[in-house]
Amino acid sequence: MSFESSEQRSPSLLDASCEVFVHDMAALSPTDATAWGIPGFEGELEDFSPEHWESVAERCREMVADIDAFDDSTDDSDDEDDFDEVDHVTAAVLRDRLCLIADKHHRGEYLRLLNNIESPVQTIRDTFLLMPSDTDEERDAIRTRLGKVANSLEGYRESLAESAAHGKVASHRQVDEVISQCEDLADSGSMLEGLGVDPRDAEVAAAKRAFGEMADWLGEQLAPHASHEDAVGRERYEMFSHEFVGDVVDLDEAYCWGLEQVRDIAAQQQGIATQLYGEGTSVKQAYRNLNHEERYRIEGVDALQQWMQETADKAIAELDGKHFTIPEEVRTIEAKIDPSGTGGIFYTPPSDDFVRPGRMWWSVPEGQTVFHTWQELTTVFHESVPGHHLQLGQTLAEGDDLNLWRRVACWNSGHGEGWALYAESLMAELGYHEDPGTRMGLLDARRLRAARVVLDIGLHLGKKNPEGTGVWDYSYAKSFLRENTAMDEANLQFELLRYLGWPGQAPSYAIGERLWHQLRHDAQAQGMSTREFHEQALSYGSIPMSILREELLD
Template sequence: MTEQREQTAIDRIAEGWVDTLVEHDPTVGTYIGRPGDGLPDLSPAGHDALAADQRRTLAELLAVAPADAVDAVTRADLEAELRLALTQHDAGEHLRDLNVIASPTQNIRDVFDLMPTESEADWSHVASRLREVPAALAGYRETLADGVRQGLVPAVRQIEEVAAQARRTAGTPEDLGFFGRLAGSSATPAESAIELAAAAAGAASAYAELADFLEREVAPHAPENDAFGRDRYELASEAFLGAKIDLDETYAWGLDELARMVSEQERAAAEIVGGVPRPGIVAEAIAKLDRDASRKLHGTAALQRWMQETSDRAVAELAGTQFEVPEEIRTLECRIAPTQEGGIYYTGPSDDFSRPGRMWWSVPVGVTEFDTWRELTTVYHEGVPGHHLQIGQAVVNRGSLNEWRRQLAGTSGHAEGWALYAERLMEQLGYLDDPADRLGMLDGQRLRAARVVLDIGVHLGKRRPDGGTWDGEYAFGFLADNVNMNDGFVRFEVLRYLGWAGQAPSYKVGQRVWERLRDEAAARASTAGETFDIRAFHRDALALGGVRLDTLERALRGGLGG
């Protein structure tokens, strides 16, 4: 635990902003471990009220000078975040906030995964939040309808997929759906169970109504073109990176990086099957590994046990060597997610550590076998030294970082870039010496490089590697050629990129920044005749908590401190 730092005026503004966010969106409170059971006002009026508070907070922030280096980082980061959020609001991005992975349809459902369900009181809070679902989705429909009137409508492909998701969440008489299963898992007394079931039925009905609305009222007005276009994409990219980048240079770099990953994969594959690197050898190596029973897990229970054992071993071995792993975050829970949409993700610990950090695996329907050679690097990505160390360390630093810095600040580029950096570091530390495990890591790295090319290519209409012009349809085949996953995974991933523009490249671009900053620090040490201390570099960088990538660069180069 860090030494207690005296709270400053900027700390109070930042913590007041957390309170304001929680008031507008109680699910944020759940995410950071605060009690509560409401849902956000997703109507146009709700969005306008949030924007008004963003303007007020920005004015308060600009009126106060930083008291120290920690304040300088807080002010730079929060100012940039508020300005960008207001720009996106003024552009009407909230009027078409719909995609297959991270929009209100998913966010409302997902918050129930984080709610405690151990006691009758816990279930009472669940029931209360379930009763809020119809009003929240009614406000969301109002906002999307406003978008239709203004000609700001998401692409039809996203609308159709989200409508299908909403129907699965709602369920049918044969399949209870998410809310019905949630209510059915409760062991509360009969009267409470009846109230819970009624609330769940109301939530399910609201999701079914949303699906009808999307299909009947929004889809007929939706564009066929998946591309965001350059102006929208620049805002989305900055939001996920916390930095403005040269998109054309990054696209060209992505093509080079993808070629480099293919070359590395071919070398690793040659170690597995013998011979020399050549086209087609990666597929041969994968076929050989897929026949190796010693590298397979059967069923989600075996997957969960393996995840937990692998994570526990990494924490025990890395603590005190390459990283400082505080006692508070030496516990990481590995869980199978209650959804079956696909994807692996991390949720941070609550501010008081009563809820630990958790790694979640959402296993798609019908998937029952898992290959350890593919997934080992994923555990390092989500756990230690990846997201869990990074995000958990920020929570530990409550003595120096205000609540906004500990719990809510940061970007995908910072967090996911660190996680990819951590994967490569584990290779350098010898944890991926087995060429099969290394091939699995490289498969993930190749995917992330391909996403840079695909995402920027589609949304900016760039020239494709084969000479044509990028569009959504070409993206499916391109990704299938660059990742060794089943068709369902490829389809979900491409749909995610098409609707969540700018997020997919943030992993590889963030890794690029992290590795550049480490190399710069090593070069400075060498110039000064000193030995580079990578453990100190990691400690100082993670001590900043989550930040924008441009803030990270300024801080580690001595431009801000913190």
């Protein structure tokens, strides 16, 4: 599919239905409305109760029924009600994504949802990062939403309790971590005190108290029932893998491929270590040496933020018009420091009208003041351009062809995170890692992504570890991760907990990148240039890789 016709496409009945669907979902999940930039729900907050999850699933089922009804009325005539080329893609993506939501709801996955990165506590916490606080009206919205935190957490407890009654509880590691996060939000110095409203306001105090009560409930009521098993098993893992990759993955083949990648990348890194520091220098020693080189050293969070901003701005200026056509609205990005301090690095897209710009966030752990550009240059490319910022900004700029759901609400990790890794390797192709230090950083990032394919699949499927000395468990996973990354201990611990509590998500990066490279190879074999491939592939928005492949290739 290509959107190069001189005639502007008129919105279809399916597009109109999607528009209604997005606004209905925004009403059900106001935090999503904030993320999508849909106004009218700023002071609202969903309650994450069993009734909430049932309402979401029911609305998804209704939307699938609408698609089926539209599809049944489509025939070979030229009636304006018929699906066009864009509608067929939209329908396929909707069925894939919404049926997964319904399936997960049927299995009770949302009731038990609790982990260190992507569950209701983090959703509630992080929505405030996206809320502006410049006007009295905006500050009132923050206060109103803060005032609803207690009710939201109460509904969340109802879901967790119902799931626990059926013996479905997250692992004790995840429960302990969320307790810690809730305590941080309840304590003096909480990020809730820095939202742009007076930290002495009653709503701030009430929200902090609610998180403290949540921590107590988790410790007293849920933790005694928490599982001591980290693995989720093959059946659940296959569902999560399909959700995140957007394709059916041969997990056993992917595990073996990941091991091969780890070994190959390690060999490349050893070559650079020898090149930089001479024979006998290990990769780990090269990491330490690079960390002591002043040219790669940044001191202070403010300096880190400035470096992130300057690096992203330079990439946009140099790539635009040469390797990509970057829409005017996407040429602005903001580098931000996330006050939560969890150690994660992430991107939040612009609002649909681009009033809120795209932002890359660095969540600096408490006490960390020194940063190393050799290791992190590739991260900026991942989050900004040509990574997430270009990818998601390009999707929003396709307003004439992609409906609201396709633009703001449809996200597939294999496509999105796979593209961001592809963008990292592309920058090496384009000459941005000629410096052996930053090349080592790129390879460190690639080795980590390959290693977590192995770790994630190995642990959750209960495979034998690579040495054959036993099966994967927490201790082995931690040592394997430490062996295959240069990240510090605080970030490493956060990452490991993320893999244990969010199964299938971490491998979607490297597996998704693999699918992107395969797709580019096949598109070029059909005569498409690299720039044409990029522009056409990104024009579809973030859709499952299996559907993108069907549509892009002849």
